[in-house]
Amino acid sequence: MAATLVSLALSILFISSSVNALSLNYYDKTCPHLESAVTDAVKNGIVNDKTVPAALLRMHFHDCFIRGCDASVLLESKGNQKAEKDGPPNISLHAFYVINNAKKAVEELCPGVVSCADILALAARDAVALSGGPTWQVPKGRKDGRISKAADTSQLPAPVFNITQLQQSFSQRGLNLNDLVALSGGHTLGFAHCSSFQNRIHNFNGSVDIDPSLKSTFAATLRSICPEHNKVRSAGITLDSTTTAFDNAYYKLLLKGKSIFSSDEALLSTPKTKALVSKFASSQEEFDNAFVKSMIKMSSIPGGQEIRLDCRKVR
Template sequence: MAAKNTTFSLLFGLILLGVSHLNQINALSSNYYDQTCPQAESTITSVVKKAMLNDRRVPAALLRMHFHDCFIRGCDGSVLLNSTANNKAEKDGPPNISLHAFYVIDHAKKAVEALCPKTVSCADILALAARDAVTLSGGPTWDVPKGRKDGRVSKATETRQLPGPTFNISQLQQSFAQRGLSIDDLVALSGGHTLGFSHCSSFQNRIHNFAAKQSVDPTLQSSFAASLKSVCPAQNTPKNAGANLDSTPTTFDNRYYKLLLQGKSIFSSDQSLVTMANSRTLVSKFASSKQEFEKAFVKSMIKMSSINGGQEVRLDCRVVN
């Protein structure tokens, strides 16, 4: 949720929610387009479904894109904007270089514009596409609150604030708390790593020169660590080498949590979820019940995707009006 470096690097810009953001959250509604564009959701779903048939990496890419959008300036579609001669945009910041499948949002926007011109925001299209990515991969569905506006600001420099794959539990908690998200949200949303793939560069710290003393992170299960080292050698690593984030990378399930408890997580940030008692309890709960995971994931996705901050409905998702 292969979706290159599907890192929750999931995901984040240290900007406190302002009063204006809270007002916009209150304005979101699950029936926002019922009168103005009733076919919007089904149209977006059709585009996502078609893209998935051509590329199994699409769901992970869309889910990751939505996370990275919401954690910088709110869910305002700023991650979709192209760089200009005078500004390097979010999508060209180091953590976002590996984002892909932007064309899916472009196709969905074009289809929706044909039905309802100047009505549906790119931010809403991305939120709906991320939901569809989960549902069409075997996960739950939910009513996405709608009415987001698209932002006009996108800065590559702000992507340095996205939590990286080497974050510990304290750093992750701080990132989420800055956005009004709890430890429960952190553990539930990390389950998005049930989809996708990561390149070696995002987890090499766990298999080579760990802590500058040990060659392998001792929290990694030994045979799993050996398998990672075989595909990601210390030198001359193949350009696109990497590993799936769990053993069923195109299916939205709770396998991610089962593997965490076995010491078979990919990122340090993932493994950190079992280093604290309350987060480990949630990991165990979700590992034992897919239903409990899905319920928590939906609740946290709605909460996260309601962080808003845009000003307009873009006509083209890649440029401001």
């Protein structure tokens, strides 16, 4: 399987590198120990916090879906000028310190050479691999962006989106339905706060309180965790039953009526996307291969103009 994943990476690379000037050997001469430095930072983060892999993967997704993969999600707000990380969908993002630690280590090895965007892409790959998922070669050569606005986070696909909205959001970034279903599998490492799925378990519509697509016993569990007038902001539930392991349990749960977000359930609403869910639920290898292909495609969305010395601020 490893050989298959590498060949997938290379095939996508040939497509993306001609457009975005990304390459596997971008830092071979200028920063040969880059990847090991990033991996060490991610490993150290996981030792202290088992949620780091999920955080890094989500951080990379949220970065790439606004102005491309340019590390704009890492920039700090300045006074009243709120940055992406302070936009409503990103308030729960965390583990920024892992990227900052990785950048510090890389700067000691090769000052002013490696972009924060490349470090984030590598960290997301490591987050998956260190959670028992597939690994792949990351095309490199991204640049860091100078613009980060909290208001732009409204562009991110929302947990309440239906399949039409999801497809539109992904297609605007050059991603298709295969990518949508494969990348949704990243939820295998995720956590959902009550606010992101309250719409399914309380006052679903005028005549029904609970989304009928939810298995009744599962809906009861969700309601017990998230009562209608819940005031605990940290309350919620993991997105699958093996939250620290990168596997295909997410898809198996979808088919059992145990999806969390409306956007998860939406994957079952068309024949093509439902077929993909079924395929990934029945084969870890099929999911791994598709996820790697789509991750390389997504992380190659262009953006950025510079190499930041500090990931938290522009030069």
